[in-house]
Amino acid sequence: MSALLTIEDLTVAFPRDGGGEELAVRGVNLTMGREKVGIVGESGSGKSLTARCILGVQAVHARCTARAMRFDGVDLLTATPRQMRSLRGGRIGMVMQDPRHALDPVQRIGDQIVEAIRLGDRKISRRDAWAKARNMLESVEIREPDRVMRLYPHEVSGGMGQRVMIAIVFVREPDLLIADEVTSALDVTVSARILELLDEMVTRRNMGLIFISHDLNLVSRFCDRVLVMYAGRVVEEIAAADLHNAQHPYTQGLLACMPQIGGPQEPLPVLQRQESWREEGAGA
Amino acid sequence: MSETAAPRASALQARLAELSRFARAFRRNPLGMVGLFIGLLLILAAIFAPWLATHDPYAPDFGGRLTPPGAEYWLGSDELGRDIYTRILYGSRITLFIVALVIFTSAPIGLFMGVISGYFGGWIDAVLMRITDVFLAVPKLLLALAFVAVLGPGIVNAALAITLTAWPPYARLARAETLAVRNADYINAIRLAGASPIRIIARHVVPMCTSSMLVRVTFDMAGIILIAAGLGFIGLGAQPPLPEWGAMIASGRRFIFDQWWVAAMPGAAIFLVSLGFNLLGDALRDLLDPHAVRRT
Amino acid sequence: MSEIEIEGLSVSYGEGRGQRQVVQGADIAVEKGECFGLVGESGSGKSTILRAAMGLAPQWQGRIEIAGVDARKGPRPAFLRKVQMVFQDPYASLHPRLLIGEAIAEPMRVNRLPRVAERTVELLEAIGLTAAHRYRYPHELSGGQRQRVAIARALALDPEVLLLDEPTSALDVSIQAEVLNLLNKLRAERGLTYLIVSHDLAVISHMCSRLAVMKEGRIVETLGREELTTGAAAEAYTRDLIAASR
Ligand SMILES: Nc1ncnc2c1ncn2[C@@H]1O[C@H](COP(=O)(O)OP(=O)(O)OP(=O)(O)O)[C@@H](O)[C@H]1O
Ligand SMILES: Nc1ncnc2c1ncn2[C@@H]1O[C@H](COP(=O)(O)OP(=O)(O)OP(=O)(O)O)[C@@H](O)[C@H]1O
Ligand SMILES: [Mg+2]
Ligand SMILES: [Mg+2]
Numbered sequence: 001m002s003a004l005l006t007i008e009d010l011t012v013a014f015p016r017d018g019g020g021e022e023l024a025v026r027g028v029n030l031t032m033g034r035e036k037v038g039i040v041g042e043s044g045s046g047k048s049l050t051a052r053c054i055l056g057v058q059a060v061h062a063r064c065t066a067r068a069m070r071f072d073g074v075d076l077l078t079a080t081p082r083q084m085r086s087l088r089g090g091r092i093g094m095v096m097q098d099p100r101h102a103l104d105p106v107q108r109i110g111d112q113i114v115e116a117i118r119l120g121d122r123k124i125s126r127r128d129a130w131a132k133a134r135n136m137l138e139s140v141e142i143r144e145p146d147r148v149m150r151l152y153p154h155e156v157s158g159g160m161g162q163r164v165m166i167a168i169v170f171v172r173e174p175d176l177l178i179a180d181e182v183t184s185a186l187d188v189t190v191s192a193r194i195l196e197l198l199d200e201m202v203t204r205r206n207m208g209l210i211f212i213s214h215d216l217n218l219v220s221r222f223c224d225r226v227l228v229m230y231a232g233r234v235v236e237e238i239a240a241a242d243l244h245n246a247q248h249p250y251t252q253g254l255l256a257c258m259p260q261i262g263g264p265q266e267p268l269p270v271l272q273r274q275e276s277w278r279e280e281g282a283g284a
Numbered sequence: 285m286s287e288t289a290a291p292r293a294s295a296l297q298a299r300l301a302e303l304s305r306f307a308r309a310f311r312r313n314p315l316g317m318v319g320l321f322i323g324l325l326l327i328l329a330a331i332f333a334p335w336l337a338t339h340d341p342y343a344p345d346f347g348g349r350l351t352p353p354g355a356e357y358w359l360g361s362d363e364l365g366r367d368i369y370t371r372i373l374y375g376s377r378i379t380l381f382i383v384a385l386v387i388f389t390s391a392p393i394g395l396f397m398g399v400i401s402g403y404f405g406g407w408i409d410a411v412l413m414r415i416t417d418v419f420l421a422v423p424k425l426l427l428a429l430a431f432v433a434v435l436g437p438g439i440v441n442a443a444l445a446i447t448l449t450a451w452p453p454y455a456r457l458a459r460a461e462t463l464a465v466r467n468a469d470y471i472n473a474i475r476l477a478g479a480s481p482i483r484i485i486a487r488h489v490v491p492m493c494t495s496s497m498l499v500r501v502t503f504d505m506a507g508i509i510l511i512a513a514g515l516g517f518i519g520l521g522a523q524p525p526l527p528e529w530g531a532m533i534a535s536g537r538r539f540i541f542d543q544w545w546v547a548a549m550p551g552a553a554i555f556l557v558s559l560g561f562n563l564l565g566d567a568l569r570d571l572l573d574p575h576a577v578r579r580t
Numbered sequence: 581m582s583e584i585e586i587e588g589l590s591v592s593y594g595e596g597r598g599q600r601q602v603v604q605g606a607d608i609a610v611e612k613g614e615c616f617g618l619v620g621e622s623g624s625g626k627s628t629i630l631r632a633a634m635g636l637a638p639q640w641q642g643r644i645e646i647a648g649v650d651a652r653k654g655p656r657p658a659f660l661r662k663v664q665m666v667f668q669d670p671y672a673s674l675h676p677r678l679l680i681g682e683a684i685a686e687p688m689r690v691n692r693l694p695r696v697a698e699r700t701v702e703l704l705e706a707i708g709l710t711a712a713h714r715y716r717y718p719h720e721l722s723g724g725q726r727q728r729v730a731i732a733r734a735l736a737l738d739p740e741v742l743l744l745d746e747p748t749s750a751l752d753v754s755i756q757a758e759v760l761n762l763l764n765k766l767r768a769e770r771g772l773t774y775l776i777v778s779h780d781l782a783v784i785s786h787m788c789s790r791l792a793v794m795k796e797g798r799i800v801e802t803l804g805r806e807e808l809t810t811g812a813a814a815e816a817y818t819r820d821l822i823a824a825s826r
Binding site: 263270 | 600622671750785786826
Binding site: 292293294295297298302468469470471472473474475476477478479483487488491492 | 634636656657660664665667668669672673674675676677678679681682686687690691712714715716717730733736737
């Protein structure tokens with residue numbers, strides 16, 4: 001398996017209030033081919049930040065360093081801004097966690113998808129692009145795509161916004177797709193359909209997928225392997241199917257916090273975080 | 285979640301922390317620092333002109349007419365024997381005055397018009413934006429010229445004329461920003477607190493417009509300086525003997541081939557200052573524009 | 581009389597030819613102190629019902645009465661004192677330029693309530709943060725902390741009813757557990773009534789005694805927690821939802 005993406009020792013630092021720096025991601029390693037890799041972990045553990053650094057779209061004051069970061073032969077550390085721009089949205093696609101922020105609030109949904117299509121294929125006519133955009137919305141299970149194409153982002157529901165973001169990335173047919181919490185606002189039936197679509201793209205287009213989610217059940221059903229992050233570090237790496245037999249107490253704690261249908265209506269167990277988790281962990 | 289080093293004890297401290305983070309990020313941009321330096325230089329020159337000057341800016345000295353730059357006249361002297369260095373120093377006061385007057389009138393007007401029309405929409409928006417379009421449709425310099433021609437030349441009139449042409453882009457910008465935030469949930473949350481539209485606009489919408497306004501204003505300062513100098517040059521701005529840079533170039537253009545410094549020195553000052561504001565604007569945009577991203 | 585009474589609610593957006601009804605004839609009744617769930621397909625109009633109730637979706641027909649105040653005819657300030665809403669997306673519901681303390685204090689300031697500073701600290705402590713968090717900006721908090729702040733802000737006016745739109749869908753499981761526990765604790769302590777929108781049946785099952793299922797703008801079915809547990813639903817769509825959530 002040739003590596004599609006290689007990350008060695010990725011570290012992200014933010015300037016701290018009183019001076020000095022704070023590490024938000026600490027030495028993350030990831031080598032992946034054309035497979036489905038899940039990243040789970042609690043809020044603030046650095047999942048999105050890792051993803052953002054791969055695309056070079058982290059906040060201006062974030063300092064992102066790594067020993068190596070390569071995507072299919074391209075060195076992401078030395079790539080020019082221009083190369084990065086063409087990779088983003090082209091060969092690497094990312095569905096951001098906060099769809100409503102990532103969409104332009106004053107441009108219609110349809111125009112935004114069409115723009116994405118025409119960025120990838122400059123020869124396509126506006127009309128064909130429009131038709132393609134419409135079909136893509138239909139395939140992400142949006143009812144009445146024609147109406148939704150004419151709406152502004154604040155006029156669609158939370159879950160529809162999320163699916164519009166997915167559509168925008170899908171139309172570019174990337175080689176590597178980073179999906180950050182793409183199904184968090186979707187009901188189970190629609191989410192199942194989106195996952196089918198993702199799965200199909202991974203197999204048909206031979207795409208690599210980084211699937212960030214806090215839904216452990218979903219990740220264990222959908223992905224090939226899973227990285228568990230805590231405080232900026234990968235504490236456990238495990239085959240997705242074995243997630244329920246995870247060894248690390250943190251992973252076990254995450255699994256225990258989930259409510260269940262028909263479960264008791266007592267207070268849910270909450271995670272008791274241990275200081276030692278910050279330092280130990282699989283380097284993978 | 286990472287805890288910050290020491291918990292903050294007041295809102296002021298929080299604002300300062302934010303400011304210092306901003307300052308630290310700003311310092312990483314060398315061109316921005318150059319711009320800031322030039323801007324500060326202009327302000328210092330204006331404040332301390334009487335102490336930094338080597339001559340009287342107005343008193344003619346026919347013995348020393350059109351002297352080239354040297355030990356006596358650092359940047360040379362003009363056709364009345366006045367020291368150009370001194371006049372540029374004093375001229376910075378006029379430049380700064382015009383810039384400040386224009387910014388402090390046009391930015392609030394534009395902000396007000398844009399925010400009101402963006403927030404309320406409907407016919408209010410239609411009316412206000414048509415007015416804005418009318419002003420935008422007329423070329424800037426032409427409008428300023430017509431205005432000064434009516435009111436008569438002078439610094440204040442020149443500044444007002446520039447204001448007249450400068451506010452419409454601010455209105456556009458503020459309207460766009462307002463449109464982008466007016467349906468945001470954080471604005472809805474304040475509506476649900478029962479706040480009046482005036483309070484929502486003043487306390488919650490306007491702060492969201494300020495950073496892009498600031499970037500725009502900084503860029504515009506360069507343009508304002510050029511237009512002010514342009515008006516001075518054609519005799520509609522500051523009147524002689526005021527040491528306005530544009531007017532100084534105008535008086536020097538007769539000697540441009542033989543006594544180049546008379547026109548070139550104030551020209552260089554204009555160039556330097558407008559370059560500075562452009563650099564500053566670029567740096568601010570990199571930091572404040574949420575869509576701009578960068579890898580270090 | 582129920583605490584929340586929604587009868588024959590229809591909501592539409594747009595005007596003229598572009599007008600479209602997104603909710604049709606919805607009926608919901610929630611008793612005082614109850615927690616009622618609203619689930620259903622994405623885009624089916626769940627958030628719209630909450631928005632209409634709060635006056636954020638202007639075109640609606642039907643009757644909405646909450647805590648004894650009619651949403652249309654009743655005095656608006658009194659209504660807002662009794663009912664508050666928590667929005668779907670914690671990343672979008674806090675003003676980026678306001679400190680946390682200011683965001684929580686703002687509703688109290690608008691309504692000229694006394695003791696704003698003390699109450700702000702009390703609210704922060706009630707949601708498990710500390711007084712020091714007053715001086716943080718939203719971007720310095722995690723998603724879960726932000727959502728808790730949004731809850732504190734909704735509680736600032738001491739309402740009797742909270743409408744919660746997907747309160748935990750943007751949160752990870754550990755923080756979801758914290759927020760759900762917090763909501764249950766607040767409900768017990770303050771006798772609040774909740775109407776919770778969620779797409780996660782497990783969350784609804786954990787929190788609520790009854791729920792309504794929505795599809796394409798209509799409430800297709802209302803069922804109790806037991807039916808949810810056993811999967812004994814009348815509608816095929818509900819059965820699909822339950823089956824897919826297992
Ligand atoms: N712009 C920023 N400035 C300062 N700190 C930041 C910034 N962005 C992220 N962080 C910090 O980096 C850490 C990791 O953030 P990240 O967004 O990657 O979390 P996450 O794992 O995606 O969490 P979530 O599940 O809530 O999305 C957090 O502790 C956060 O406080
Ligand atoms: N301002 C608006 N203008 C026009 N249509 C709107 C507006 N707001 C919502 N809609 C439409 O109303 C329908 C219902 O939206 P709503 O937000 O209520 O869905 P939802 O059930 O909350 O879905 P989700 O679970 O995805 O959040 C959608 O089809 C949406 O496009
Ligand atoms: Mg994230
Ligand atoms: Mg919704």
